[in-house]
Amino acid sequence: MPDPFYITTAINYPNGRPHIGHAYEAVAADVVARFQRALGREVRFQTGTDEHGLKMARKAAEQGRTARELADEMAGYFKDMADVLNISYDRFIRTVEEDHHRASQAIWRAMEANGDLYLDRYEGWYSVRDEAYYDEKELVEGEGGERLSPQGTPVEWTVEESWFFRLSKYQEPLLELLRTPGFVEPESRRNEMIAFVSGGLKDLSVSRTSFDWGVPVPGSDEHVMYVWVDALTNYITGLGYPHDTELWRKFWPADLHLIGKDIVRFHTVYWPAFLMSADLPLPRKVFGHGFLLNRGQKESKSLGNVTDPLELAERFGVDPLRYFFLREIAFGQDGSYSPEAIVTRANAELANSFGNLAQRTLSMIHKNMDGKLATCELDAADLALIETVRTACSEDLPREFERLNFSVGLEAWMRAVFACNQYVDEQAPWTLRKTNPARMAAVLMTLFRCVHDLAIAVRPVVPSAADALLDQMGVARDARDYAAIGNDSWFEALVDRGFALDKPVGVFPRLELPENETA
Structure with missing residues (x-):
């Protein structure tokens, strides 16, 4: 122990x-x-x-x-x-x-x-x-x-x-x-x-x-x-x-x-x-x-720039705010925040990159495979992506989090997210659906595994959103520790019990600024 x-x-x-x-x-x-x-x-x-x-x-x-x-x-x-x-x-x-x-x-x-x-x-x-x-x-x-x-x-x-x-x-x-x-x-x-x-x-x-x-x-x-x-x-x-x-x-x-x-x-x-x-x-x-600075300035009542964190959480969501704090600033140094910076970071990385990856993956499995998972033969590109993601999620991010280098750990996580999105574009599973259904299934099962690992890795930072995603993926609540990364037993158990995805719901909605503010 x-x-x-x-x-x-x-x-x-x-x-x-x-x-x-x-x-x-x-x-x-x-x-x-x-x-x-x-x-x-x-x-x-x-x-x-x-x-x-x-x-x-x-x-x-x-x-x-x-x-x-x-x-x-x-x-x-x-x-x-x-x-x-x-x-x-x-x-x-x-x-x-x-x-x-x-x-x-x-x-x-x-x-x-x-x-x-x-x-x-x-x-x-x-x-x-x-x-x-x-x-x-x-x-x-x-x-x-x-x-x-x-x-x-x-x-x-x-x-x-x-x-x-x-x-x-x-x-x-x-x-x-x-x-x-x-x-x-x-x-x-x-x-x-x-x-x-x-x-x-x-x-x-x-x-x-x-x-x-x-x-x-x-x-x-x-x-x-x-x-x-x-x-x-x-x-x-x-x-x-x-x-x-x-x-x-x-x-x-x-x-x-x-x-x-x-x-x-x-x-x-x-x-x-x-x-x-x-x-x-x-x-x-x-x-x-x-310290966390408001547009580069220390907050003070005299400057009229004191921010209520609960207002920020209500405005942008708890998980996007948590992610911004840890991703934007090198921990140990002073950092700056603004509503525009929060929206820009959350939209680019949580909504557009990881959120979109997860939503596309689950939607294609739901639409093209009746939500069912399958054991497929994986090729070199699939195995390479799985290895890239697992290295980022079970080695790079944990190593940096142990050192309290949160922004560095999340940068490694984002590189794995980008690798997944590049893989989707290269493999084009929407085209494979007509030309090679077996290959499409292998691509989607590869992505399903990767989304699982990425969600567990980032779960300490965005716990509610990660749990909402893992719930949709059928992952047991007691099987969301780092030991599950790189271990396919959870996937095989889902296949064996005939788990089927419902129509997925996005967990990272895009954030908007009021018209009088610009991102």
């Missing part, structure tokens, strides 16, 4: 409704989870919301309600987004839940027992928007001469009693970890973190007394935990920590924390240090993906 696989997204901070970046990360993580399941691995997939901290407390106060009321409403929007986008999570965690408070207090006690927490006074710069502390040397100057965080967010001078974590103690172990190949990807993020840690680590303020919206510090009721101590702990809460559960034994350490590039420091410096202090195993990989 393959090893189990545990993947997490960063839990989303719900001080506003979901934006396109939240959707992008959720879809990418879901594709990884579905892909690993298709390889035969038992997968645990967790996402959720990070609901504590000063930012939430202030937002709620502005609206004249409690932080919990705001958290309950906003968490609902994020769960709705995950459900609409067909995100196959095993747990949607909320940091207000009781088991999460217990886990956060347990890791705190473990760090305290190791001598890594002490009480002192904090004076320094704090960004409420980032929920992050910054050294003077990290700050940048704004247009009006004001101090800003490296992310360009306002900072405040904060003075209060605080518990501190001995982060400085872990500088050398962290450097060794960061230099371990594969722990932080892509390479540019790894180099940034090595430079940050090499510059020297100061102990980290890990509690606040100026507000009470958070997890209480054990034994110091006037303190609540710094939101990142609490937030990062969600990854082990969801497996039952601190209890020795079956989930914990099976899935920790995590195989992949998939996060945005702006929070790599928290996941590759603070989080491993907390785990080292608590004597817990470290995650195997942290991947910091890039």
Whole structure:
């Protein structure tokens, strides 16, 4: 049996409704989870919301309600987004839940027992928007001469009693970890973190007394935990920590924390240090993906270009949107999107290329063979196409998906789709129907096999459409893993039971833009 696989997204901070970046990360993580399941691995997939901290407390106060009321409403929007986008999570965690408070207090006690927490006074710069502390040397100057965080967010001078974590103690172990190949990807993020840690680590303020919206510090009721101590702990809460559960034994350490590039420091410096202090195993990989830009610009309320991902999903369809996210952008780099780009990509590749291939193939079998499948003698051209498709679907795409090179993997898949379409044009089965029916049947059965393999390969990306196609092809729901690619037993079983195709229905309709937009 393959090893189990545990993947997490960063839990989303719900001080506003979901934006396109939240959707992008959720879809990418879901594709990884579905892909690993298709390889035969038992997968645990967790996402959720990070609901504590000063930012939430202030937002709620502005609206004249409690932080919990705001958290309950906003968490609902994020769960709705995950459900609409067909995100196959095993747990949607909320940091207000009781088991999460217990886990956060347990890791705190473990760090305290190791001598890594002490009480002192904090004076320094704090960004409420980032929920992050910054050294003077990290700050940048704004247009009006004001101090800003490296992310360009306002900072405040904060003075209060605080518990501190001995982060400085872990500088050398962290450097060794960061230099371990594969722990932080892509390479540019790894180099940034090595430079940050090499510059020297100061102990980290890990509690606040100026507000009470958070997890209480054990034994110091006037303190609540710094939101990142609490937030990062969600990854082990969801497996039952601190209890020795079956989930914990099976899935920790995590195989992949998939996060945005702006929070790599928290996941590759603070989080491993907390785990080292608590004597817990470290995650195997942290991947910091890039941002999704609206026509090349970062979305912001001031520019009026903030996009609701659910509106995009309703407008263009969930599967075309998922496909666009993974196909258009080199994962790890920043990328750009627009309605025109989504329509162009989805129409060219899903509707015109693969969708048309599948529809033509099934329609010709339905019309010319009464929908029946047959065992035929295949010639060199047939076998060559089958080999091309199977190499792309069982070797090229999986290899690149394992490396999170989604766009490269889908490019290999598209080359196989193009090869099939070229084969259709060359073989012209509509002509063979009159001149050589036996040859026509061999061509159509070759294409049927190839469409099957292509649908299974791309299923992690477009699960609903792929399943709708495979349903029409009579493929059993429990026979849609990658092991079915290159294995003809499914085809022979359909022939033996006399399966007949009904009139096929297209699964990738062409998308249209409103008249005031052009593709």
